Amino acid sequence: VGEVRKAARSGAVADSAEPMAASGAAPAASGAAAAPAPAQPSPLEARSYPGCLGESRRVLERDAAGRVVRRVRTGSYQGTPLRVEEWFGPDGRLARARVEAMGRRVDAGPGLMEPFPGLTLAATAQEADAAPPRCAP
Numbered sequence: 001v002g003e004v005r006k007a008a009r010s011g012a013v014a015d016s017a018e019p020m021a022a023s024g025a026a027p028a029a030s031g032a033a034a035a036p037a038p039a040q041p042s043p044l045e046a047r048s049y050p051g052c053l054g055e056s057r058r059v060l061e062r063d064a065a066g067r068v069v070r071r072v073r074t075g076s077y078q079g080t081p082l083r084v085e086e087w088f089g090p091d092g093r094l095a096r097a098r099v100e101a102m103g104r105r106v107d108a109g110p111g112l113m114e115p116f117p118g119l120t121l122a123a124t125a126q127e128a129d130a131a132p133p134r135c136a137p
Contacts, residue, residue: 052135054082060129067092068125073134077101077119088125097121 045060054075061070073084082101089095096109099116106115114120118136122128 047133049133049135052133054135055133058133068129071122071125071128075134077116082119084119084121086121086128088128092125094121094123 043062045062047058047060049056049058052075054077055073056075057073059072060068061072063069067088069088071084071086071088073082075082078101080102082099084097084099086097087095094110094113096107097115099106099108099119099121101116101119106112108115108121110123113123119134122131
């Protein structure tokens with residue numbers, strides 16, 4: 001304990017000693033390492049689907065609780081670049097969406113679940129998380 005105080009006065013470990021004090025954790029007297037902090041869900045999760053034209057890439061954005069709040073799909077639709085962004089509300093239902101395909105941009109959502117023929121949106125975040133890639137162009 002004396003070494004930590006001495007080093008803290010010199011500034012050498014002041015930064016590392018403060019977080020322990022703020023968290024209420026006592027310094028380990030036996031030399032045992034402190035337990036690592038629990039892993040937080042990554043806010044972005046990217047998935048690639050090689051050979052899948054309709055959805056070659058998917059990015060899921062999660063909140064601190066691990067719930068999907070946004071999904072972005074990219075690929076092609078009828079030979080043109082495709083980008084689908086879906087935002088989900090706190091209740092997990094689709095709040096709004098933006099679809100870019102065939103040189104057009106369409107704002108969609110619960111009232112418009114199929115902005116282009118055969119191109120549907122996820123009704124819920126759970127569906128967006130679990131859905132297989134949509135490979136048909």
